[in-house]
Amino acid sequence: DIVMTQTALSPPVTLGQPASISCRSSQSLVKSDGNTYLSWLQQRPGQPPRLLIYKISNRFSGVPDRFSGSGAGTDFTLKISRVEAEDVGVYYCMQATQFPITFGQGTRLEIK
């Protein structure tokens, strides 16, 4: 299985400031078709996960443009340009390049 590794906690962020969350995979996520099936999901307290980003950098429908994704191969980053109070929660990276689908352990975003 591909192991996805995230830091458990991001440093507390001030409202309006940027935040960055990292994810690393145990092997390249480039599939034989040339695509990289790396997604980011947000889980607010008491809520199910919600898709933010797919294929590294594509924002899902309805996701604010302050969220962006980048990376390649085994290293990926989710960035929030200006953190808002509603962004509090746990962020997961997920790979679907190779089955079984696997997730990072999650990174908790806190506000100062």
Place this chain on the structure above:
Amino acid sequence: QVQLQESGPGLVKPSQTLSLTCAVSGDSITSDYCWSWLRQHPGEGLEWIGYIHYSAGTYYNPSLRSRVSMSVDTSKNQFSLKLNSVTAADTAVYYCARFVKRPRDSALYYFDYWGQGTLVTVSS
């Protein structure tokens, strides 16, 4: 708007079978999507259990494959999960979700709609 809703017993005894159902609205269970089950152990991350596609069949996570089965009920537009021989380690919030799997033209693989989740506790 696609909606998914899990239902089933919140308490299961050890060694018995966990059975959950996911009712789908806003889409047909026979459409070209992989209807999935995932779980989240208390305070932990997400684990993918597997999926069922109406015509393409099932795919189960190898870690659970020996104990899992999934099925579709087209008359009720729902799909189900059975996990047998449960232990306390199977205590978790169980989610159903729709998985988009488009390997060719669109090249898309992601979960776009999720149920609210249901807590299942395994205890005597």
